[in-house]
Amino acid sequence: MALVERRDDAGLCTLTLNRPEALNALSPSLFVELRAHVEALHKQTDDIGAVILCGAGRSFCAGNDLRAIQDGDVAPTENYQSDTVDLIENLPQPVICAVQGHCYTGGLELALAADLIVAGSSARFSDTHGKWGMTPKWGMSRRLPERVGMQRAKEMMFSARVIGAEEAVSIGLAMECVDDERLLDHVTAMAEGFLENSWHTLRGDKMLVNQGQNHGHWGALEFERRNSPGRGPDLEERLKAFGKG
Structure with missing residues (x-):
């Protein structure tokens, strides 16, 4: 077992x-x-x-x-x-x-x-x-x-x-x-x-929030600017689906 x-x-x-x-x-x-x-x-x-x-x-x-x-x-x-x-x-x-x-x-x-x-x-x-x-x-x-x-x-x-x-x-x-x-x-x-949301965004959000805790306020903001994964590979597909209503 x-x-x-x-x-x-x-x-x-x-x-x-x-x-x-x-x-x-x-x-x-x-x-x-x-x-x-x-x-x-x-x-x-x-x-x-x-x-x-x-x-x-x-x-x-x-x-x-x-x-x-x-x-x-x-x-x-x-x-x-x-x-x-x-x-x-x-x-x-x-x-x-x-x-x-x-x-x-x-x-x-x-x-x-x-x-x-x-x-x-x-x-x-x-x-x-x-x-x-x-x-x-x-x-x-x-x-x-x-x-x-x-x-x-x-x-x-x-x-x-x-x-x-x-x-x-x-x-x-x-x-x-x-x-x-x-x-x-x-x-x-x-x-x-x-x-239902982008898995790319889920992973990026978790990483930025968790690792941002290792910095002070301004350091965390700088960390986000430098390390945000940016657009995911599913962005275009999601935008097309949104456009179709």
């Missing part, structure tokens, strides 16, 4: 964490499969225009699988997991993370690598590093403040408290909340809407 299932449909790739019996806890073996899919997606910009990341069963991801590590399941390199999360953030395609149930610690770090987080009504978010005497290595200290602000991120990290779906939306951690029963259909429709 695959620990990460991939399904492609008309330019949309859905990656599903597939350890529902373990609440999709992130074992090193799961990361190896996830990494292979993500590396492939980096090379498939002509075939895949958007990506959904989700979890099978009642939870998105309960976090790092400490039991698997205790049982001898070891990642190939020291920073393998954090490098994989970085690769997800740097995918050329827009990535939507659909979260139901648990989204704890390593699972939260994984979700934060997505461009958008959509919460199901059952979603519960928490950074539980403090409960175990651990500190983050997969990007929490950077990506969580970027998403919710410095003060809110520190409160979440210091308290290790659980945040429900509605609060997650109110603080900017999730973009919106929908009923669990509609979650995957909702994010699929959202992604399909993105795919």
Whole structure:
């Protein structure tokens, strides 16, 4: 059984964490499969225009699988997991993370690598590093403040408290909340809407916004002027279609 299932449909790739019996806890073996899919997606910009990341069963991801590590399941390199999360953030395609149930610690770090987080009504978010005497290595200290602000991120990290779906939306951690029963259909429709636009523009927008964060205000404007990919190969076709009404 695959620990990460991939399904492609008309330019949309859905990656599903597939350890529902373990609440999709992130074992090193799961990361190896996830990494292979993500590396492939980096090379498939002509075939895949958007990506959904989700979890099978009642939870998105309960976090790092400490039991698997205790049982001898070891990642190939020291920073393998954090490098994989970085690769997800740097995918050329827009990535939507659909979260139901648990989204704890390593699972939260994984979700934060997505461009958008959509919460199901059952979603519960928490950074539980403090409960175990651990500190983050997969990007929490950077990506969580970027998403919710410095003060809110520190409160979440210091308290290790659980945040429900509605609060997650109110603080900017999730973009919106929908009923669990509609979650995957909702994010699929959202992604399909993105795919109706130019994939060239989708990739360019993501690159400019993400990399622009590495500069100050004026530096980001200069970066955009220098690095905007410009007109896409589908411009003429789209203009002709517009002209035909």
